Amino acid sequence: MPPTRTSGTFAHTDTSVVTIDRFIIEQEERYPEATGELSGILYDLALAAKMIANKVRRAGLADILGAAGSDNVQGEAQQKLDVIANEIIVKAMDHGGRLCAMASEEEEEIIAIPPQFRRGKYVLLFDPLDGSSNIDVNVPVGTIFSVLRKVSPGTEGTVDDMLQPGHQQVAAGYVIYGSSTMLVYTTGQGAHGFTLDPSIGEFLLSHPDIRIPPKGRYLSVNDAYEQHWTEPVRALMRRYRGLDGQREAMNVRYVGSLVADFHRNLLGGGLFAYPANTKSPTGKLRLLYECNPLAFIVEQAGGASTNGQQRTLDIVPTKLHERAPYFIGSKDDVAIATAMLATDA
Numbered sequence: 001m002p003p004t005r006t007s008g009t010f011a012h013t014d015t016s017v018v019t020i021d022r023f024i025i026e027q028e029e030r031y032p033e034a035t036g037e038l039s040g041i042l043y044d045l046a047l048a049a050k051m052i053a054n055k056v057r058r059a060g061l062a063d064i065l066g067a068a069g070s071d072n073v074q075g076e077a078q079q080k081l082d083v084i085a086n087e088i089i090v091k092a093m094d095h096g097g098r099l100c101a102m103a104s105e106e107e108e109e110i111i112a113i114p115p116q117f118r119r120g121k122y123v124l125l126f127d128p129l130d131g132s133s134n135i136d137v138n139v140p141v142g143t144i145f146s147v148l149r150k151v152s153p154g155t156e157g158t159v160d161d162m163l164q165p166g167h168q169q170v171a172a173g174y175v176i177y178g179s180s181t182m183l184v185y186t187t188g189q190g191a192h193g194f195t196l197d198p199s200i201g202e203f204l205l206s207h208p209d210i211r212i213p214p215k216g217r218y219l220s221v222n223d224a225y226e227q228h229w230t231e232p233v234r235a236l237m238r239r240y241r242g243l244d245g246q247r248e249a250m251n252v253r254y255v256g257s258l259v260a261d262f263h264r265n266l267l268g269g270g271l272f273a274y275p276a277n278t279k280s281p282t283g284k285l286r287l288l289y290e291c292n293p294l295a296f297i298v299e300q301a302g303g304a305s306t307n308g309q310q311r312t313l314d315i316v317p318t319k320l321h322e323r324a325p326y327f328i329g330s331k332d333d334v335a336i337a338t339a340m341l342a343t344d345a
């Protein structure tokens, strides 16, 4: 079953100032049976996002501040930012009583909730810092997250709770640390975007009910891998570039941070592709931390996502760090991928 989407009629206009906290409450109030646990997870994630944004903004200063004898000389300054972001999320999320386990792209095994804290009925999966190799050159990076309901018996979260197909997600989102910091999330009632106002430290609703144009302007793919692509993938990319006369040419835009490439295409229309290739037959991107959360968002915005043969959200994961080929974005352009790659398994 695809996640259902009911377009919202919230009690505010385009110019109303609405904080993310207020918006989450308004969404929750539409479900009298809601316990508030999911809302609590989203609040805590928004806090973690602000803390990571603060670190990312200071990234280039680490050495200077260290040399000047500031507080972080020995400790944090030497840590990589993706490790710092990982710790920030774990520390922001482990004590709320709403999660029973977490899993991070940065950690081999699942992350247990410390014994002193209450266990909840959800698990959280995340990529703490996406595109982290771009940090050194001041290019946007992001955080991606996915929330699933616990399905295993007992109180502790297990790997089985993580290995659910993406259509079971109850919430998903990403944060982009760009020229401004934005958080986009969905709980299955549309995809909504919030921009951080740094002067007051609040995420304010800036992009309610995002809709991706059905046909894309931008193609995001690393075509340095062309030599390793299969023939159907090559033909598909020729189609997007307008070289076979079947579609007008798309413009190519590739940042190399999935979040940044995805965000542009979500707002402007486009397709991001990380195909399988003969050197990496499952592609590169991780199903649970990267592909599924953004697939949930894109579907809520009217777009689509596939691995070429199967809707991303229907893939049944078999391991935590599983990878999947990925074609995500405007609906009509994903349909072209599905048609041209149907037999490319």
Ligand code: AHG
Binding pocket: 105, 127, 129, 130, 131, 132, 133, 222, 256, 257, 258, 259, 284
């Ligand atoms: P991460 O930094 O979390 O490991 O992810 C990097 C990913 C993704 O952000 C990006 O789209 C992709 O790697 C780029 O890979 P290529 O350099 O192979 O194009």
Ligand code: MN
Binding pocket: 127, 129, 130, 131, 258, 290
């Ligand atoms: Mn990533």
Ligand code: MN
Binding pocket: 082, 105, 127, 128, 129, 130, 131, 132
């Ligand atoms: Mn990462």
